[in-house]
Amino acid sequence: MTETRLSTNAPHRWPHLADAERGALRELLIHGPLPRAEIARRLDVSRASLTRATRVLMEQAMVTEGETALRGAMGRPSEMLVVRGDAHHFLGVKLTGDAVFAVVTDLSAQIVASAEEPLVSTSVSDTVDQIGRLYDRFAVEFDDIRAAGICLAGDLARIDGRQIVLASYFLKWRDVPLAELLGQRLGIPVTADNDVHALTASQHWFGAGAGSDSLALITIGAGIGFGLIVDGRVVTGHSGRAGRFDHLIVDSTGSTCGLGHHGCASVYLTSESIVRAVGREDVDYAGAVSLARAGDATALRAFESAGRALGVIIGTIINGLDPERVVLTGDGLAVLEIAGPEVRRTIEAIRLPNDAPARLEVLPFEFTEWARAGAVAAIRTILRF
16 A cells, blocks of 8 residues: 555544454455464464454454354364454545545445535535535444545655645645544544555455455546555555556657657547547547447547557556456446457557466446545555555
């Protein structure tokens, strides 16, 4: 994850857990029901230590004993430990430039309530107040919301012990201590994260990447985003900007992007660039999709160029980073629908021929899934992961 921390100004309602207790809970969250012996093996701790750890988790209403299962053909029946989803809840929020999407999840990241509203304004104080009012409404039903996670498009960093939103293009924010401000308003621990990094972490624990050690996530739509898991950890880079594949060169003779690059992926793959390539003033992205589906030649060429750019990004990621799985999502998934053959041809042209293809997963785009990623960021951070 990025350098995110729970706001130190908020009272901690989450109980203190020792390393073995946090580790056991993480194993159950990620891998589902497990017997004590298997958890002890995964954590490399003694059975006695694991028994003490799970006793604490049970006392704190975090895990419970489930059904007895046979582990292995010749093994003895083992009592399985499972995460309790009914005693601890978390708030997750996704901010866009004009809306706020909020969910409450249980400890296993299952959504139990949701809401969405247009932003009152993009001012920091109005946004904090609006999220506060959403929390207040949720808290009427869920009085055990332990922590909150907020995700948004932008650059975030930890400076002098404070988590800062350095810049958010859609919200027009600079140098905003969002987690601290929300922690003061909500009275619970709060963390904030870049939305793509948060979604990558969420998919690693609770989605398409569950159980894998490496995962690459690509988002396409208004922009091009990238997240990477290596050895079970989110890679963010030195300044939190790892994975800027939006400016990977696709065609050096192509048009220039806003930063002066000739023929980079952002020239072809973003929703705006596709609309620009269609070249009709009365057509937005949805209209461009409709034209392509109807067989319009200009629209089809625009999507084929976008598909080629997407294939270059995926193929380069596969060659350079060797992820176990690749997840594709975003509100621009129509590119894969319309230009899927071009995407696959380009990947195969770039991919090293002797390498086994990475597993490609498509995650349907839903803002509530991004809000859920905020809740997962809170769960991961409160478990110090």
